[in-house]
Amino acid sequence: MVTAIERKIRVLVAKPGLDGHDRGAKVIARALRDAGMEVIYTGLHQTPEMIAEAALQEDVDAVGLSILSGAHMALFPRVLAELHKRGMDDVLVCAGGIIPPDDVEPVRQMGIKGVFGPGTPMDEVVTFIRANVRPEGHA
């Protein structure tokens, strides 16, 4: 069977707010690249607008939010609102870092499908993204 050339999954790895911890974001970015995805890393101090704008400009399939500062409950809704404003509701949004157990369900309820806490193996993130991005061929 002839298959079309597979478009690589494009992922934006973003650091919302003032959090300065970037070890996890960089490790995940490398893991996703080694798994064949195209990864754009925003660097630190991204506002919700900057993240959504980068996601739009880079035409990504998924956005990974990395946050260890405790500001996730304040910032995640704003990120999702900015994505929504730009018509990107079908972009898969995941989060990782320090998200206390009690916050996981509320974060999922916001529309963040994957929440990856401390100790998550890298391939769990890879597998999840592959399984949950919008299907190929979507315009």
Added chain:
Amino acid sequence: MVDIQNRANTSTPNRHQNGGPVNGHGETPAGDGIARLAEEARRWEATTVQQTIARLPERTGPFTTVSGQPINRLYTPADLPDFDYLRDLGFPGEFPFTRGVQPTMYRSRYWTMRLFAGFGSPEETNARFRYLLEHGQTGLSTAFDFPTLYGRDSDDPLSYGEFGKCGVGISSLADMEILFQDIPLDKVTTSMTINGPAPTIWAFYIAAAEKTGVPRGALGGTIQNDILKEYIAQNTFIYPPAPSMRMVVDTIEFAAQELPRWNPVSISGYHIREAGSTAAQELAFTLADGLAYVAASVHRGLDVDDFAPRLSFFFNAHNDFFEEIAKYRAARRIWARELKERFGAQNPRSMWLRFHTQTAGQSLTAQQPEINLVRTTIQALAGVLGGTQSLHTNSMDEAIALPSDKAVRLALRTQQIIAEESGVTNTVDPLGGAYFVEALTNEMERQCYEYFDRINALGGVIPAIEANFFQDEIARASYEYQKEVDANRKTVVGVNKYQLDEAIEIPILQMDPQGERRQMDRLARVRRERDAARHAAALTRVRETAKREENIMPALIEAAHAYATLGEITDVLRSVFGIQKFSTIV
């Protein structure tokens, strides 16, 4: 910008070149004796060991430290062929200080028990400070929130959601006065983990002390203020390297002149390690940074013996017990030699590597959090056996939370038990002379100098930062480590082995819900009630001083007294110095 590329091309003595046929004053067998021992060791491996392995194989291995350093089955004097006690170890309190910077160490005084604390509003952190002092802590250590770490006021739009989350929020002198209320600043030393805005926060502290009647000359403490490692690892830089280094030298100069009991820099490896480096990288990158500060200060015209005694260090205490101990001992020896031979220090205190240690936050697990108490104990013991001057032990809930009162008390008790019950404080450098420890110390030193050569080849620390050298080394080491863990080649108890199918239940420390409101109200009041003329003049003076080659500290202290806010002062400095952008390199 003078940097460590100008060091004299000495073949560094302790690189263990076999200098001669006979070791004149060694205690270990020389020449023939070593050769015979090595031969016997080989025989033992080939016969006794092999016979045993045939029926009782060793674990699969590889036998490496957490950093990937291979470790042998056994160490003997044959692993130290060149060992010279007086040259390589000396006595504690004497060059090269391998065994300790002070001759009596913990027999005179235990390390300072100094737990990092800070959250919410100044009132809440002040209460935690006093709680810790009541329970036997002997020094203060301050954690600031992210807005403060980046020089932003609590009500800055970018501070939204961040106030008090990772540390205490400090926006003005008024906040600093509350933070240290009822704490005698002439009797307690305070460390402050602040880097980008360090000179300003230090100015707030000095001003707060002065307002309680404590003159600056009586103040003891530390500002972390190690901007080079910010570019390398911790990322709380604001301005570009050149003006940032200028301000670091300003603080070194100001401390030398006016605050003789203050450590103006805490040259840090902790964060480099937390970012994922190996122990050797932590050692080398930290010492390289330190030497860069010495070079910059000497370049300004300061006499090394006037300021070097107050440079201090901050290392990680990670999981691999002996690797950490070797690291600290190698650090002391390398620093002493470099200060003496490269910079010509005459005062022995200039050669002392005094350090604070923090147990490795990165090693803590959210899973089965009680076992973090065990990890922290082992790590703390390594710091003590390595001769630390000051120690922070993490709390067991810190994988995902700020420490509760009880958890932080247990962390403090951990230190007190080591100090008072374990017996390790009865003698100085108890592990000195252990073949393994000395061999590993030598190896750490060798690897450190290899890194020095690579940094020098790039032109020094700042060019190496601009070339992304450190950042790439760290990112690669970090990724390699994660691959090892994910492949179960490195065990993390509770995470990839000995797991429990239980929910993570770590109570999250709750902030005072009124804290943020109180902070904002106070900030508004400060802006309303301060003397507007004095405030405006003070900010103008900061701007003008920043533009000139003049020490920034007096202007910052005046701005503090004028109740200029952190954000206002930082904005003025940003307008003069510019900002350093964040990298998008992975």
